[in-house]
Amino acid sequence: GPGDELRISLWGKLNADYVVRVDREGKIIIPQVGALNISGLTFSDAKASLEKEFSRYYIASEVKMNISMGALRTTRVFVVGKARRPGSYTLSSLSTLVNALFAAGGPSKSGTMRDIQVKRDGKTIVSFDLYDLLIKGDKTKDIRLMPEDVIFIPPTGPLAGISGDVRTPAIYELKGDLDIAGLIELAGGLNDIAFKGRFQIERIENGKGGVSEANLEDPAMRKMQVQQGDIVQIYTVSQDRR
Secondary structure (H helix, E strand, C coil): CCCCEEEEEEEECCCEEEEEECCCCCEEEECCCEEEECCCCCHHHHHHHHHHHHCCCCCCCCEEEEEEECCCCEEEEEEEECECCCEEEEEECCCEHHHHHHHCCCECCCECCCCEEEEECCEEEEEECHHHHHHHCCCCCCCECCCCCEEEECECCCEEEEEECECCCEEEECCCCCEHHHHHHHCCCECCCEEEEEEEEEEEECCEEEEEEECCCCHHHHCCECCCCCEEEEEECHHHCC
């Protein structure tokens, strides 16, 4: 796009180096070739277009060409809501949603990690679940940002905790329906010394707290729905050797 820079090197029967910048009309001007419109193309498409254009003037076997990116234009986006450092950020034109989140420090303690929204022209174009990236390494919804995009981080959703013998005990944000087995999966699964015959759940119902225990090997118990404020405790094998 306008403001991006390309570096073109030629060698063989012709030796030359060009540094060209995309102008406001989306064109670059190359000596002996002329003006080419490359705005909106990906880098690979722009490279293929340039190679095709040069082949009209030079034989490919006699003149070799290398094309690389130079300086990139910047783009301004806004990070608002429950971010650690909300504000306006000037980023590279190749920046994505995750880049902007890192720049803003990510969600604050009161911000959601599971429904981060990118708004463009008043419409929400993507809802990003940061758990997909942090737990699964999935970046499929990490989109390229455009100028004046707004990244909105709503308040956190319902929370539940899991402690004891799981690989990553922590407080987790719930999204949709989640059972005990799903909460354990979020926590990385049981560790090697976890006792599967017993687990404990603390739950607040009707304004009162209560504690109950169940067998983790019981399929019905593993499918029990987790509620906001639940605290699940997984025991070790040694604690139940009596």
